Amino acid sequence: MMQEFDLFIIGAGSGGVRCARIAAQHGARVAVAERRHWGGTCVNLGCVPKKLMVYAADTGRLIDDAPGYGWDVTRSPHHWARFMEAKDQEITRLNGIYVSMLEKAGVTLFTGDARLCDAETIEIGPSTLAPDAPVQRVKAKKIVLATGSVPVKLDIPGAEFAITSDEVFHLAQRPERIAVIGSGYIGVEFAGIFSGLGSKVDLVYRQSLPLRGFDHEVREHLSEGIDLYDITRHAGCSPTKIEKNADGLCLTLDNGQTLEVDAVLMATGRRPSVDKLGLDAAGVRTEKGRVVVDAQSATNVASIYAIGDITDQYNLTPTAIAEGHLLAERLYAPQGREWSFETTPKAVFFASPVATVGMTEEEAAREHDITVYTTRFTAMRQVLPKRSGKIFMKLVIDQKSDVVLGAHMVGPDAPEIIQMLAIAVSARLTKKQIDRTISLHPTSAEEFVTMRTPTRHVRRGMSGPLSKN
Numbered sequence: 001m002m003q004e005f006d007l008f009i010i011g012a013g014s015g016g017v018r019c020a021r022i023a024a025q026h027g028a029r030v031a032v033a034e035r036r037h038w039g040g041t042c043v044n045l046g047c048v049p050k051k052l053m054v055y056a057a058d059t060g061r062l063i064d065d066a067p068g069y070g071w072d073v074t075r076s077p078h079h080w081a082r083f084m085e086a087k088d089q090e091i092t093r094l095n096g097i098y099v100s101m102l103e104k105a106g107v108t109l110f111t112g113d114a115r116l117c118d119a120e121t122i123e124i125g126p127s128t129l130a131p132d133a134p135v136q137r138v139k140a141k142k143i144v145l146a147t148g149s150v151p152v153k154l155d156i157p158g159a160e161f162a163i164t165s166d167e168v169f170h171l172a173q174r175p176e177r178i179a180v181i182g183s184g185y186i187g188v189e190f191a192g193i194f195s196g197l198g199s200k201v202d203l204v205y206r207q208s209l210p211l212r213g214f215d216h217e218v219r220e221h222l223s224e225g226i227d228l229y230d231i232t233r234h235a236g237c238s239p240t241k242i243e244k245n246a247d248g249l250c251l252t253l254d255n256g257q258t259l260e261v262d263a264v265l266m267a268t269g270r271r272p273s274v275d276k277l278g279l280d281a282a283g284v285r286t287e288k289g290r291v292v293v294d295a296q297s298a299t300n301v302a303s304i305y306a307i308g309d310i311t312d313q314y315n316l317t318p319t320a321i322a323e324g325h326l327l328a329e330r331l332y333a334p335q336g337r338e339w340s341f342e343t344t345p346k347a348v349f350f351a352s353p354v355a356t357v358g359m360t361e362e363e364a365a366r367e368h369d370i371t372v373y374t375t376r377f378t379a380m381r382q383v384l385p386k387r388s389g390k391i392f393m394k395l396v397i398d399q400k401s402d403v404v405l406g407a408h409m410v411g412p413d414a415p416e417i418i419q420m421l422a423i424a425v426s427a428r429l430t431k432k433q434i435d436r437t438i439s440l441h442p443t444s445a446e447e448f449v450t451m452r453t454p455t456r457h458v459r460r461g462m463s464g465p466l467s468k469n
Contacts, residue, residue, distance in 0.1 A: 002137055002138060002139055003031075003108075003136075003138045003139070004029075004138065004139045004140070004141075005029045005030060005031045005108070005138060005139070005140045005141070006023075006028040006029045006030065006140065006141050006142065006332075007019075007020070007023050007028050007029070007030045007031070007140060007141070007142045007143075007144065007328075007331070007332075008030075008031045008032075008033070008122055008138065008140035008142070008143050008144070009030070009031070009032045009033070009143075009144040009146055010032075010033050010114045010122070010143070010144070010145055010146060010147055010277065011032075011033075011034065011040065011145065011146035011147040011148060011308075011310075012032050012033075012034035012037075012038050012039065012040060012098065012102070012109075012146075013039065013040020013041060013042065013043075013146060013147075013148050013308060013320065014039070014040055014042050014043075014308070014317045014320050014321050014324075015040075015146045015148075015307045015308035015320030015321055015323055015324035016032060016034075016040070016144065016146030016307070016308070016324060017032070017039070017040075017098055017101065017102060017324070018320075018321045018324035018325050018328070019144055019146065019307060019323075019324030019325070019327055019328045020032045020102060020105070020107045020324075020328075021101060021102065021105045021107065021328075022324070022325050022328035022329060022332075023328040023331065023332050024105040024106045024107050025105060026328070026329070026332040026333040027332065028328075028331075028332050029108075030105075030106070030107045030108070031107065031108040031109070031110060031138065031140070032102060032107055032108070032109055032110065033109075033110040033111075033112060033113075033114035033122070033124050034109075034110075034111060034129065035111075035112060035113040035114065035127035035128060035129060035130075036127065036128045036129055037095070037129075038095045038098045038099050039094055039095055039098040040148055041148050041149070041309075042317040043091065043094050043095070043098065044091055044095070044169075045165060045166050045169055046165070046317070047317055048090075048091065048094065049087055049091060049169045050169075050189060050190075050193075050349065051349060052087050052090065053087070053169075053193045053197075054189065054192070054193060054349045056078070056083055056193075056196070056197060057192060057193045057194075057195070057196025057197050057351065058196065058351070060075055060078065060196050060197065060198070061196055061351065063075045064385070065381070065382075065385035065387060067385070068384040068385030068386065068387075069384055069385070077198060078174065078197045078198055080171075080173055080174040080197070081172075081173070084170075084171075087169075110124045110136070110138075111127070111129045111130040111133060112124040112125055112126060112127045112129070112130050112133040112136075113125050113126060113127035113276060114277075115276055115277055115278035115281075116143070116277060116278035116279065116281050116282040116284070116304075117137065117278060117281055117282075118281060118282055119143075119282045119283065119301050119302075119303050119304060120139050120140060120141065120143070120303055121137060121138070121139055122137070122138050122139075122140065122143065123135060123136070123137050123278075124136045124137075124138070140303075141303065142303055142304075142305065142331060143303060143304045143305070144304075144305045144306065144307060144324075144327065145277065145284075145291055145299075145304065145305070145306040145307075145310055146306070146307050146308050146310065146320070146324065147272075147273040147274070147277065147310050148272075148273050148308055148309045148310060148320075149270040149271060149272050149273055149309035149310065149312070149315065150166070150270060150271060150273045151164035151165050151166055151266070151267075151268075151269070151270050152164075152268060152269050152270060152271050153266045153268065154181065154239065154266060154268050156239055156240060156241055156242065157240075157241040157242070157243075158241050158242030158243055158244070158249075159242065159266070161242045161243075161244055161249055161264065162181075162242055162264040162265065162266045163263060163264070163265055163266070164265070164266055164267075165186050165190075165265075165267060168190065168265055171263070174194070174197055174198070174199060175194070175199055175261070175262035175263035176198075176199055176200065176262055177199065177200045177202075177248070177260065177261040177262045177263075178194050178199050178200070178201055178202070178261055178262060178263045178264070178265060179201075179202045179203075179204060179249075179251045179259050179261045179263075179264045179265070180194070180201060180202070180203050180204065180265045180267055181204045181205070181239055181264065181265065181266050181267060181268055182204075182205060182266065182267035182268045182269070183203065183205035183207065183209075183210035183211060183212075184210075184211065184212070184267060184269070185211075185348050186267035187203065187205065187210075187265075187267035187268075188203075188210055188211060188222070188226075188348055188350050188354075189348060189349050189350060190265055190267060191203045191226070191231050191350075192229060192231070192349075192350040192351040195229050195230050195231050195351070196229070196351060200230075200232075201230070201231045201232065202231075202232045202234060202251075202259050202261065203226065203231050203232065203233050203234065204234040204237050204238075204239060204251075204253065204259075205233075205234070205235060205236075205237070206236065206237065206238045207235070207236070208235055208236055209222075209223050209235070210222055210223055210226070210235075211348065211354065214354070214356060214360065214408075215356060215360035215361055215362070215394065215406070215408050216360070216361065216362060217361065217374065217392070217394060217408075218354060218356065218360075218392065218394070218408050218410055221376075221390075221392040221410045222348075222350070222352070222354055222410055223235075225350075225351075225352045225389055225410065226350075228352075228388050228389045229351045229352075234253060234257070237253045237254060237255055237257070238253065238254045239251055239252065239253055239254070239264075240252050240253065240254050242264055247260060248260065248261055248262040248263075249261050249262065249263065249264055251264055270309070270315070271289050271312075272289055272290045272291065272309060272310045272311070272312050273309075273310060274286065274289065274290075274291065274310065279291070282301055282304060283300070283301055284299050284300065284301050284304055284306075285299060285300040288312075289312070290310065290311055290312035291306040291310050291311050292311075293305070293306050293307075293311050293313075296327075296330065297311075297323055297326070297327045305327055307320060307323040307324050307327060308320035308323060308324070314341060314344060316344060316346070318344065319341060319344055322339040322341070325337070326338075326339070340426040343357055343358050343422060343425050343426040344357075344422075345357040345415075345418050345419055345421075345422040347414065347415035347418065349415070352389055352410055352411055352412070353410070353411070353412070353413075353414045353415055354409070354410050354414060355408075355409050355414035355415040355417065355418035355419075356406070356407070356408045356409070356418060357406065357407050357408075357418050357421060357422040357425045357426075358396070358404070358405050358406035358407060358422075358425040359396055359405040359406040360396070360406060360408070361394070361396050361406070361458070363406075364396045364398070364405045364406060365458045365459075365460060365461065365462065366460070366461065367460065368398045368399065368400065368405065368460055369398075369399040369400065369457070369458070369459050369460050370396055370397060370398060370399060370405065370457070370458050370460075371396075371397045371399050371431075371454045371456075371457050371458075372394065372395070372396055372397070372454065372455050372456050372457075372458060373394065373395040373397070373431075373451040373453075373454055373455055374392070374393065374394045374395075374451075374455045375391075375392075375393050375447050375451055376390045376391065376392050376393075377390060377391055377447065378390055378391070379391050379411060379412050379444060380442060380444070381412065389411075390411070391409070391410065391411030391412070391444055391447075392408075392409065392410040392411060393407075393408070393409050393411075393447055393448060393451070394406075394407070394408040394409070395407055395408075395431070395434075395448070395451060396408075397431045399457070401430070402430040402431050402432055403428050403429070403430055403431075404424055404425055404428075404429055404430065404431060404434060405425070406425065407421045407422075407424075407425055407448070411444065412444065413444060413445070417444070417445045417448070420445075421448060434448065434449055435449065435452070437449045
């Protein structure tokens with residue numbers, strides 16, 4: 001007989017695993033199918049291995065700083081193979097933890113490529129993880145699509161010679177020369193990683209400033225900072241072709257310049273992973289390649305839901321987890337729980353990291369009269385090594401209510417600091433409440449509670465640095 005479940009989740013990434021565990025804890029009969037990586041992109045091909053690589057690059061920079069603090073230290077070349085082996089061991093350990101968590105919660109696991117046959121039937125067949133798996137069919141009262149997203153390449157000649165963020169974590173050796181195409185999260189982060197590990201890095205992007213969608217002043221400050229890390233920027237440029245030659249690869253830009261490199265990393269966006277899901281068979285509505293959902297994560301088919309990157313809304317691990325948690329409780333044990341998605345903090349783990357929460361100045365000025373506070377200063381850690389570069393901090397305040405609408409930072413420890421400030425922004429605390437907080441000295445974070453003099457006042461609709469980049 002065909003197995004039947006209350007809830008079947010396709011995709012064991014962060015959102016799918018959380019949804020499965022919470023639903024099972026509330027008594028639902030739950031199953032999950034995964035075709036590639038238990039733990040999804042974040043654990044295997046995203047946040048976790050990326051952050052380990054950031055730490056590796058940062059360690060080299062700390063060694064460079066050591067003589068300034070009296071340590072007689074010389075940096076030796078980075079041992080790529082040794083690091084990759086250690087990284088892979090950690091990822092394998094985390095894979096096991098995800099499987100163990102699901103099993104302990106009583107979730108049934110299927111390893112294979114799952115697709116919809118109709119609104120309540122799922123077929124699981126062979127996949128990357130299980131190439132010899134038999135074809136099975138199961139039924140479920142509710143189905144959750146949580147297959148995430150996949151990287152996309154530019155449609156240019158020679159694109160097959162480029163790698164994406166999927167392959168970069170499994171390179172047999174570190175490229176001595178690498179061109180990174182794209183200046184979003186992934187492009188900026190890997191430019192910093194490879195530069196820190198000793199590679200010659202060219203960063204190519206079509207806009208005039210990196211990190212489109214971030215606060216304009218943050219983008220300007222980061223752009224200046226990139227030059228301090230031995231990264232060659234090619235702003236306002238697009239690649240036209242990649243050719244293979246005896247020495248590696250030749251990347252041609254639309255300004256006629258050519259770059260001789262060992263690898264080309266295309267960090268040129270991601271798209272929802274909907275291929276082979278059988279959406280048409282179940283009648284699930286899509287729009288521009290994404291699964292369309294309402295505020296309750298429901299699709300147009302009553303029994304089918306979707307969470308995470310497949311819906312192309314927030315595209316962050318914590319938001320996928322929150323969506324999965326909320327959906328499971330909504331279906332099986334309503335708690336009245338809520339998360340503040342509109343104040344989701346974001347971070348870009350560059351050599352000088354970027355972190356932000358709430359509105360940019362441009363966004364805030366479209367709706368409010370605002371007051372902007374900014375500060376720039378040298379981090380105390382950089383003084384003795386005489387390392388260049390400044391920290392940038394910014395608060396965006398609603399003049400009428402005094403509420404903190406946004407907080408932004410570029411510099412050491414920015415993600416850790418902004419995570420805490422996200423509480424203030426989500427709670428709609430005021431600048432007066434921030435000001436009455438006594439500073440913790442000496443820290444960089446204290447500058448957020450000691451900014452007293454406004455940088456400028458901006459009337460609604462009159463923000464100067466509105467960016468079209």
